[in-house]
Amino acid sequence: MPDPRFAKGAAFTQDGYVPIADAKISVLDWGFTRSDCTYDVVHVVKGGFFRLADHLDRFEASMAKRRLAPPQGRAEMEAILHRVVALSGLQDSYVAMVALRGRPRVGGSRRPADCENHFIAYAVPWVDVMTPDVQARGGHLWIASTPRVPDASFDPTVKNYMWGDLTTGLLEAHDHGFDTAVLLDAQGFVTEGPGFNVFIVKDGAVLTPDRGSLGGITRRSVLDLCAAEGIAAAVAPITREMLEDADEIFTATTAGGVMPIARLNQRILGNDRPGPLSAKLRALYWQRHEEGWHRTPVRYEDAG
């Protein structure tokens, strides 16, 4: 039986394994005061991680790019991820791992290299980026007026918490009665939204932006599915005009999978519901999960 203290989620922090309500970081941690950290999120469906190795690969690459080196190695991090899920007892979960800069070992230092980096992880109940009813009707997507932070200022392939531009876009979308937002870069090319990659479908071919975007694992899964199904797909520059002229639009994220869009600003796509190729890819994505695609069973026995 899972421990009821962990029913709302379980975490690993500098305090050890704790219930999610007790999972905290210092207000002085540079992971907070400088947002000097990187993270990743893997999901668990019906007791199995999806593409766990790919998430760990990306997390390791992000840590290296930011020179973050917590004491745990990859095998230990992986064991911690299993254990937080096992402690929670959750069969469907959103599992986060974060590497933080920490605090200087010597008082008064302002040098990142002097900090004691650390690793936290937690498993919480699944929360989709778009609620299930929004996914069923198709999301309403707003093109934000705020430009995405340029790749040159911060590498968007390093998964990060610096969401200022994305939050501004999201607030703007909500002001207009839309569900969420997509941001363009300063040159007018499509980038991503708050927590998801964007895809367009035009004349049966699938395209996703080549800039201003995270190298999403769900994005990769969509490209894999397209390859397997013989659907033309590419990572390419996408202008605002191409977005507005798309036959279909959908988004992709770990926290929700493939999520179709039904409206873009004042434009109604198709019949104001998910497009056929978007719906097909969404169905395939979950069907592959059922078939055990890239599945790593959670070691629930590790809870003890």
Place this chain on the structure above:
Amino acid sequence: MPDPRFAKGAAFTQDGYVPIADAKISVLDWGFTRSDCTYDVVHVVKGGFFRLADHLDRFEASMAKRRLAPPQGRAEMEAILHRVVALSGLQDSYVAMVALRGRPRVGGSRRPADCENHFIAYAVPWVDVMTPDVQARGGHLWIASTPRVPDASFDPTVKNYMWGDLTTGLLEAHDHGFDTAVLLDAQGFVTEGPGFNVFIVKDGAVLTPDRGSLGGITRRSVLDLCAAEGIAAAVAPITREMLEDADEIFTATTAGGVMPIARLNQRILGNDRPGPLSAKLRALYWQRHEEGWHRTPVRYEDAG
């Protein structure tokens, strides 16, 4: 007598008044996971806040711009700031206030408007951005190759923790054996460094950038001092060439005051030590503190 539990600092958080070691936030707080927060820092010297009202004005403006509305009003926030300093017993302190987005009141929401915003504050011992020995010899400043996040993507006058570009610049400066960095924008104009504004002196006139920068309170103090002393000073566009051609360079921040620069990349300024006008402004800045300029005595009696 101050309570020894608070000797290393005192904080106000969702847990009430706590020693700084216990001052924590949830790993799920959007103030962390989206860096969705704003903050301010005021200093206390010899038992008095400096320009407390100006810091509170800026903090209120930043909260409004980010639609952050913690339950405490200004008077209550001010009382909390007095109390954390009083609890710590510190006569010289760095006092931070932070407004965080918090977490959604309803589970599953991804809307900022659904979140319960909250306020934290803490007083810790003074730490300069540049160590006292570096300030005495003059800092070594590196022009980072990473461009500052554009003002259009995130308003730099909202004091924020999204330091990714600044941290990259700082790492680059350290790699080259320099103390800290200054960032240019994508158009080659000077902006700011990690935690400070930048000034140049040319032919007796003082200039500070009009873009990509926080509206620093110390910056304002420098401009006030220049006005009082009859020194020409302006907020203006500053190109890389103007920076490289400056007679003097200095930085300004709450965490250190006026800090002269002695080297810029391979260039040695003046005699490899603080320039005369920089040194004069630095001395005036601290002299005015002694004279009680913009001073609000800390209500140490509030510790009880």
